[in-house]
Amino acid sequence: MTGSTASTAHTPLVVVGDALLDHDLCGRAERLAPDAPVPVVHGTRRSSRPGGAALAACLAAADGRRVTLVTALGDDPASDTLRELLAGRVGLVEVPLEGALSSKTRVMAGDRPLLRLDDGDGCAREATPEAVAAVAEAGGILVADYGRGTADVLRDALAHTAAPVVWDPHLRGRPPVPGVRLVTPSAQEARAFARQLDDGDDTGDTGDTAGLRTAARDARTLVRAWRAQAVAVTLGERGALLSHGETPLLVPTPAAATGDPCGAGDRFAAAAAGLLADGTLTEAAVQAAVHAATRYVTEGGARAVAAPDQPRTAGEAPADGDTTGDAVRTAARVRAAGGTVVAAGGCFDLLHAGHVALLQAARRAGDCLIVCVNSDDSVRRRKGDGRPLVPAADRVRVLRALECVDAVAVFEEDTPERLLGELRPHIWAKGGDYARTPLPEQPLVESWGGQVLLLPYLDGRSTTVLARRAALGPASTGDRGK
Incomplete structure (x- = not known):
């Protein structure tokens, strides 16, 4: 043997x-044979x-x-x-x-x-x-x-x-x-x-x-x-x-x-x-x-x-240090097969219904969905010293458990341009709440023929609001602000 x-x-x-x-x-x-109705x-x-x-x-x-x-x-x-x-x-x-x-x-x-x-x-x-x-x-x-x-x-x-x-x-x-x-x-x-x-x-x-x-x-x-x-x-x-x-x-x-x-x-x-x-x-x-x-x-x-690929158990997340490599390989395979690569990004701290709706809509826009996640230091710089509430390793694990997500990659910078340059997605999906907000990554995505796409966002869902309600206890359950 x-x-x-x-x-x-x-x-x-x-x-x-x-x-x-x-x-x-x-x-x-692209044509039929001249001597019989069969494709050439x-x-x-x-x-x-x-x-x-x-x-x-x-x-x-x-x-x-x-x-x-x-x-x-x-x-x-x-x-x-x-x-x-x-x-x-x-x-x-x-x-x-x-x-x-x-x-x-x-x-x-x-x-x-x-x-x-x-x-x-x-x-x-x-x-x-x-x-x-x-x-x-x-x-x-x-x-x-x-x-x-x-x-x-x-x-x-x-x-x-x-x-x-x-x-x-x-x-x-x-x-x-x-x-x-x-x-x-x-x-x-x-x-x-x-x-x-x-x-x-x-x-x-x-x-x-x-x-x-x-x-x-x-x-x-x-x-x-x-x-x-x-x-x-x-x-x-x-x-x-x-x-x-x-x-x-x-x-x-x-x-x-x-x-x-x-x-x-x-x-x-x-x-x-x-x-x-x-x-x-x-x-x-x-x-x-x-x-x-x-x-x-x-x-x-x-x-x-x-061609043999790197082994990975079905449904299992890659090792902590290889999230980017896994995402890049996924994007390359889908692109080589003629599929559409969709990417979406965010902190995803306390994953809520708004996040899930956005990711499900993004996945339906193409043939795979890669989620770009802010690292703990990146979240802290954006949201303040009290964040993230959930460390990056746990956020990756939860996102990977969603059936609409094909791969997850973590980026250390404030914005995901470097990671997007490696993934080169056909579509960069953002929530509709960014409709009037300039996106710094838009020129980069468009430079290789990609498209920035806004998707509907469930109003009233926010990690900040969820954290505030949890801190205040039952008395705050009526707080549904953005």
């Missing part, structure tokens, strides 16, 4: 499933990346944990290429592959797939003692079953493991073993599996709200039929629906995400599996997984996996 370079700060994860090799042929499509793609660039269970393993490793991938590989060129792509990123335990490794090639125009070509139909032949031992010794397991036999040959070992298991099923694969902690089908997969259990009954509801009713009914059916502890039906832009067999929990996405959704289900399952292995409650793990999948789509999707 090769070693992984990821940190061991989190519970190691074993990913069991069918690896694929994915290729993207990306270009521009030109200026193409070819890239290769891990797919299937191999993609899920790389995504889990990017969360900062040691990952072992148990999968079927052979002697074919595609298997050799995939081994090279995985080297140094995940540990690898191979079972023998009968035939050639499956690969797929997408022809893309921007983020829009035009055509997919599939090659290879290899299947896992048999389990090995090393693979069985990896499952038996795992602290947490993710099964990415793409129907090519890896989960089948290890089914007995998976049925008897004591580790928490997340099972990401696909229509070509078999149902999960009984007792798994969480199953993560898409809405389409849940519907198809539920129809099979209902003897072909396809009496699904129609309409938008009816889609949620159908997903809830399908999830309940699958929990009971598969004897799973929980099923989370992923709903794309709507988030996920978590069911333990009774009233479901809807976990919405933090914001609309535009981009290539390929692999978002793997990102969701990998984040949930890692967090459950760490001992996180299922509801919290699903919420963090929805957030991780949304960020994944926004930041470029599967194509970003072609």
Whole structure:
């Protein structure tokens, strides 16, 4: 088994499933061919990346944990290429592959797939003692079953493991073993599996709200039929629906995400599996997984996996000294994927409803939101010796917990021009209370083609007022001044 370079700060994860090799042929499509009504793609660039269970393993490793991938590989060129792509990123335990490794090639125009070509139909032949031992010794397991036999040959070992298991099923694969902690089908997969259990009954509801009713009914059916502890039906832009067999929990996405959704289900399952292995409650793990999948789509999707990035746990704040680096990397990824970077700034001392409304509106204006926060010394210079009431580390932690916030950076100066110069956002968002106030950072933002945008501000919300009311006690509760 090769070693992984990821940190061991989190519970190691074993990913069991069918690896694929994915290729993207990306270009521009601006006209139709003269001899047929098909788009002409030109200026193409070819890239290769891990797919299937191999993609899920790389995504889990990017969360900062040691990952072992148990999968079927052979002697074919595609298997050799995939081994090279995985080297140094995940540990690898191979079972023998009968035939050639499956690969797929997408022809893309921007983020829009035009055509997919599939090659290879290899299947896992048999389990090995090393693979069985990896499952038996795992602290947490993710099964990415793409129907090519890896989960089948290890089914007995998976049925008897004591580790928490997340099972990401696909229509070509078999149902999960009984007792798994969480199953993560898409809405389409849940519907198809539920129809099979209902003897072909396809009496699904129609309409938008009816889609949620159908997903809830399908999830309940699958929990009971598969004897799973929980099923989370992923709903794309709507988030996920978590069911333990009774009233479901809807976990919405933090914001609309535009981009290539390929692999978002793997990102969701990998984040949930890692967090459950760490001992996180299922509801919290699903919420963090929805957030991780949304960020994944926004930041470029599967194509970003072609180059390893700095590891960071899904939903976890960066180290105290690296907030700026995290924010700059986030902005760069979104910009490279063609997205819109939005930044907003302030002290955010005693976060209140006015702050939250502003940040939610700012996030809806683009594809990611980076919050620029005054340091403690900067707040003190602006607000006086009694401020901040909350230190910068705690303010960053609270802001990072908001689902509309993608990254937070702290600046030491009185105004954020230096930080904005590193982030280069497309939009710099400020509250509407600045409508008649000159903004010193406006010329800088406009120098690279950025736009300063004013957003509505909830009147009557103020940290100063909140602090005064708290100091005066109950008698001051009628004070609602700005």
